[in-house]
Every structure is written in structure tokens, then in C-alpha cells.
Amino acid sequence: MCELLGMSANVPTDICFSFSGLVQRGGKTGPHVDGWGITFYEGKGCRTFKDPVASSQSRIAQLVQEYPIKSCAVVSHIRQANRGHVALENTHPFTRELWGRNWTFAHNGQLTGYETLDTGRFQPIGETDSERSFCWILNQMEQQFSAYPESNEELWTLLYQCCQTLKQLGVFNLLLSDGEYLFTFCTNNLHWITRRAPFGKAKLIDDDVIIDFQKETTPNDVVTVIATQPLTNNEAWQKMQSGQMNVFRLGEMVFTRLDKEKGA
Amino acid sequence: MCELLGMSANVPTDICFSFSGLVQRGGKTGPHVDGWGITFYEGKGCRTFKDPVASSQSRIAQLVQEYPIKSCAVVSHIRQANRGHVALENTHPFTRELWGRNWTFAHNGQLTGYETLDTGRFQPIGETDSERSFCWILNQMEQQFSAYPESNEELWTLLYQCCQTLKQLGVFNLLLSDGEYLFTFCTNNLHWITRRAPFGKAKLIDDDVIIDFQKETTPNDVVTVIATQPLTNNEAWQKMQSGQMNVFRLGEMVFTRLDKEKGA
Numbered sequence: 203m204c205e206l207l208g209m210s211a212n213v214p215t216d217i218c219f220s221f222s223g224l225v226q227r228g229g230k231t232g233p234h235v236d237g238w239g240i241t242f243y244e245g246k247g248c249r250t251f252k253d254p255v256a257s258s259q260s261r262i263a264q265l266v267q268e269y270p271i272k273s274c275a276v277v278s279h280i281r282q283a284n285r286g287h288v289a290l291e292n293t294h295p296f297t298r299e300l301w302g303r304n305w306t307f308a309h310n311g312q313l314t315g316y317e318t319l320d321t322g323r324f325q326p327i328g329e330t331d332s333e334r335s336f337c338w339i340l341n342q343m344e345q346q347f348s349a350y351p352e353s354n355e356e357l358w359t360l361l362y363q364c365c366q367t368l369k370q371l372g373v374f375n376l377l378l379s380d381g382e383y384l385f386t387f388c389t390n391n392l393h394w395i396t397r398r399a400p401f402g403k404a405k406l407i408d409d410d411v412i413i414d415f416q417k418e419t420t421p422n423d424v425v426t427v428i429a430t431q432p433l434t435n436n437e438a439w440q441k442m443q444s445g446q447m448n449v450f451r452l453g454e455m456v457f458t459r460l461d462k463e464k465g466a
Numbered sequence: 467m468c469e470l471l472g473m474s475a476n477v478p479t480d481i482c483f484s485f486s487g488l489v490q491r492g493g494k495t496g497p498h499v500d501g502w503g504i505t506f507y508e509g510k511g512c513r514t515f516k517d518p519v520a521s522s523q524s525r526i527a528q529l530v531q532e533y534p535i536k537s538c539a540v541v542s543h544i545r546q547a548n549r550g551h552v553a554l555e556n557t558h559p560f561t562r563e564l565w566g567r568n569w570t571f572a573h574n575g576q577l578t579g580y581e582t583l584d585t586g587r588f589q590p591i592g593e594t595d596s597e598r599s600f601c602w603i604l605n606q607m608e609q610q611f612s613a614y615p616e617s618n619e620e621l622w623t624l625l626y627q628c629c630q631t632l633k634q635l636g637v638f639n640l641l642l643s644d645g646e647y648l649f650t651f652c653t654n655n656l657h658w659i660t661r662r663a664p665f666g667k668a669k670l671i672d673d674d675v676i677i678d679f680q681k682e683t684t685p686n687d688v689v690t691v692i693a694t695q696p697l698t699n700n701e702a703w704q705k706m707q708s709g710q711m712n713v714f715r716l717g718e719m720v721f722t723r724l725d726k727e728k729g730a
Contacts, residue, residue, distance in 0.1 A: 247554025290511025
């Protein structure tokens, strides 16, 4: 499988601490050795660093850990290949333009029967179930809305329905962002934590690193981190439920939805 | 204005030498301080490093100079802003998917009257004349062909016509690649050189660096480098003519076209 890492913040914030924990799971404390990637939004633009090698061994990942790029929306992924061989075109995150915005997608899980998903004019470049499901979601969005919808709720409802459909095909844990919103959906493993004043210290699970957020922040900062598994062992991470979607903007949760399963 | 750098090679080749010359022109030997970017194709995938700061001062550019990423198709750009402010979304190269391929575009020059170019469903994210002309080209391609054309000549002819149209709007020097082909078009400044056995030594104009290609290559290697201005001072670079298109594949020129101007 894979692991996901996302961030939503109300001030441009670097993700070096969390990312340095995640990369350990790419070959040292975890088996996700088949590539990694991270996308930073800065304004309307975004940039992605990716490498089809183990993150713990990647010189580019080392730079990303040491070089603080400040962003309000980040999507990251470390890969353990199942669908699609180890190659750059199969390395998450994937970014495509729709409605004049960059959309960035990363997926943890594995789907069956994804080959027939209609992606319309969004053609996959690699072979992963992930990229195909991303293209299918974009096509659904474009089919339903000719431009970015004025009603956020309408878009979020569509995304929720898309995720429920993909959940029927297997494990579908999602991070999706347009730079403003960070959409998250959980099938089995996705955790999140919102840090705000008073800030404390945090200790990574995967590396011998402690950070004192009080020294790194101002009192108004709000920063949410989302990860497949908690990255720190002295904070209260919240586990998402199966079938739940959470949407974050500027560090705050702005939407959550979880429908009760229909009984048999 | 800006400067362009491209490479087409028949074996995966790093571009560290040429790139290290180019980055000097981003703040040291040249005035192109408003950002830089470089896209490497590896198989069907590609990855882009970019930074909206001077390349000569960029830590990411430093990594790219030191870390040899081997590729058969590279597109790079250093920016001196004219249309569009200094920002990540205005930093070249730009990459979009069409026909299941990554297309990467970088432009040197300045256009007038570009605002009305019809980009169809390819919406610009930033404000540059460059990104809009890229979106317009992609839309022209999609309007004319529903999939990658079986006839290369038909595609190249269309691209040639698109470039001639854009040349009417001002200065349009182009690098465009789908990972297999590298399309180049010249309005005023674009030079190229093809290196093959017997390889010799080359000396950068912008830095005190000499390389002995014989030590870096095998006898069958063919590598073409395209740049706005020659990067070395002891080799014979060829200057493209105004209105000329050259197409390279695996280091070799596979197509060239230059129509005579119609007389008055």
C-alpha cells in the first residue's frame, strides 16, 4: 500500500518536521520504497518534487526535509507499488488543470474494476488505479459543472459521491487539493490533527526528532496535518471513520460528512 | 526576456554541465532573475523543478546542478518577467496532459494581442502570454486531432502553422516536448549543437568549467542541446533562422521547415 501526508494552514507553513517523519517510512521504518512525491501550493501555482526511489534514500527528499518551503496546502505520498510498475509516471501526487486551477491528487489503497472508469478527455499517462480514479473524478466534476461551482456544498457533495463510488471498488483513502481546499476521504486509515495556540512540543514516532511548535509559530496560526498513520506519539490524533469525508481550508475543517451505512 | 535550454538525446543523459551555465545567467552573468524551471522526462513520466527566484541564488537549482538526473528530453527556462508578475504560476516550463502524454512548454519572447487567443478547455492558471499561447496550441491540436496523429508530418505542420501565427504577435521562441520529440521554433534567438563521436572538450561561457565529453559518453551517444545563446565558446553552435522550426528525436533532427517570406 502507501502512506499519505497532507497539510492545510492559515499562514504559509513548512512541513519539514512531518515530512521528515514520513520519509523514514519509505525504506527505514516502513516498506514504502517505490517512490515518493510532495506538492506545495504557493498562490495559484504549485510545484511537485518526486522521485521513483525510496524516500529515505532520495537526495531530493533530503533537500525537501532541509529546505523549508512555506505553503498553505500540501499533498504528499510515499508509494508501495501494487497497480502499475515503479516509474515516474506512476508516482503520486498527480496534478491536472481544471477550471483554471491546479488539482492535486494522492491515493492510498487498491481498487478492483477501475479499468472501466470513464475518464473522458482526462487520459491517464501511467497505469495506476490511482491516476485513473483521479481522471474519473475530474471528468465527473467537468461533466457536472462547467466552471468552479458557486456553491461549495454542491462540489463537496459530488466529491463525496465520487469517493463513495470508488470505495465500492476497494480501499480508497484520498487527499485532493485545489490549493485552497484540502479534501480528505477515508476508507480505512486516515488520521488528522489540528494544532493551534497554545502550541506544545511534538515528537516524531519514526525519527528521534522533537519540535517545539511554540518557537515556530505565532498565536494565530492554525495548522492541520493529515496522515495515514499518526506521525507523533505525544499528541491526540483523530482517526477518520470509514466512509467519512473531511474538507479543510486554511487549517480549519469546513465540512464533514459521514452517512450511516444502509442496513441489510 | 528570458532564456531557453533544451536537450534531446538517444541515451539518458544528464544536463548538469549546460544547466550550470544557464543558471549563471539568472542573476550573475545575465539579468533573468525572476524564476527558473526545468522539466526532465523519464519514460512517460516527467518531473519539474521550479523556483520563482533567481536561479543563481536558488538552492533547488544548486541541487539540479549537482544531482545528475538522466533523461532523453529536457526543457528548461530562466525568466525575466514581462507579462505576469513574479510568481510560481507564471514560472516556466508549463506541463499539461493531452492524448495521454505530458506536454511541456517554455517560451522566450513577448506577445501582443494574445489575450484573445481561444484556449478552449485548456484554461491558463497564471497571467503570462506564454501559458496562454501554450493553452491555445494544445486547443488547436485537440481541435484538429482526436488522438496523437498517425502522421507525424501532419502534427508538425500544424505546430509550424501555430508558431507562425504566434510569431505575428511578437517574439516567439519555443521549446515544446512530449518526451519523445523536442519541437523548437525561432523568431530571433535560438541556437543548437549536436554532439557525437568523436567527442571533445567544451568550456562554458558563463562559468569557469570545462568538460571532457569523451569521458562522459559512449561512442554511440548523440546529444543535441538547444539554447537561446550558445553556452560554450569553443564549439560551433548553429543559429536558427527567423521563422524556422526544427524537430529533434533521440538527439537527431528529424524535421526542419522554413518557408520563404512572401515578398511585398
